[in-house]
Amino acid sequence: MPYFLHGDVNLFYTTQGTGPPVLLLHGWACSSHDWSYQIPFLLSLNFRVIALDQRGHGRSSAPPTTDSYAPREFADDVVALLKYLQTGPVxxxxxxxxxxxxxVLAVEYPDAVKALVLVHPIYSGVPETLPIMGEAMRADPQRAPELAADFFAKVMYTARTPEWLKTWQLRRVLGVDPVSLVGSIDGLVKVFGSMMGRSEEAKAFMRRRKGPRLAICTMEAAPGWEREIGVEDGMDQVCTLNEGTFSHMVESEKFNKILGDWMRARNLIQR
Structure with a gap:
């Protein structure tokens, strides 16, 4: 069965292929299905592809308290899964x-991370709407899925986003556990200004990330911030896609080409 029990959380994951390991981590209120355009591509490059539904998302179980969704809690799940699967660095x-x-994983568990690919990085600064939405969710937790779906509809898409993709994602958001939605937002808001965001403390934290890094940005501030916290020539790359939060799906062929070219240039693909 593709489940792994970590503490009191039952994590759903899939693993395919036999080559060097790649681990895929989805976004808030999403699931590993969002990598459906990348999994076949990565398998064609002879990787072992591990796709995880993070706690409170997809088919994984949802802890019942909001303090169970801090980024470090998610990171600990990943480390435990990698040890269970005996992958080595991914x-x-x-x-x-x-x-x-x-x-967080790259800084606090450097031996577990071989390279980083950051898709729609959001750590350049907390959007003003995020704490406002979190406050509204805490005031009425049962409305959290509805508020999240409204946020998706207003913020996440562009004119080119297919209607089927919006329909699928918005229906999925409405089924996410409300405690997971509130707890994840609270966890994100709390790390901005310390580990993430634009403080000097955040800069120092993010500069501790090691290994090759590819940042595929979709927000205006993200490329500049990525360069401000350090880009190493010949190792790191910062580029931009223009179709919103889910550019890796809307522009999947373009995204996959950027990813594949970067991997080849860094000798990450097994020949």
Whole structure:
């Protein structure tokens, strides 16, 4: 069965392929299904592809308290899963909230991370709408899925986002556990200004990330911030896609080409 019990959390994951390991971390209110355009591509490059539904998301179980969803809690799940699967260091690909978790892993568990791919990185600064939405969710937790769906509809998409993709994601958001939605937002808001965000403390933390790094940015401030916290020539790359939060799906062929070219240039693909 593709489940792993870590403490009191039952984590759903899939693993395919037999090559060097790649771990995929989805974003807030999402699931590992969001990597459906990347999994076949990575398998074609002879990677072992591990896709995880993070706690409170997808098919994984949801702890009943909001303090169970801090980025370090998510990171601890990942480390436990990698030990269970005996993968050794992985190429870590994170999307949105997953870029925060991936960055925590790269700093605090450097031996577990071979390279970082950060898709729609959000750690350049907490959006003003995030704490406001979190406050509204805490005031009426049962409305959290509805508020999250409204946030998706207003913020996450562009004119080119297919209607089927919006329909699928918005229906999925409405089914996410309300405690998970509130706890994850609270956890993100709390780390901005210390580990993430624009403080000097955050800069120092993020500069401790090691290994090759690919940042595929979709927000205006993200590329500049990525360069401010350090880009090593020949190792790191910062680029931009223009189709919103889910550019890796809307522009999947372009995204996959950027990813594959970067991996080849860093000799990460097994020949």
């Amino acid at each position: 190429i870590l690909i994170g999307h949105s909230m997953g870029t925060v978790i991936a960055s």
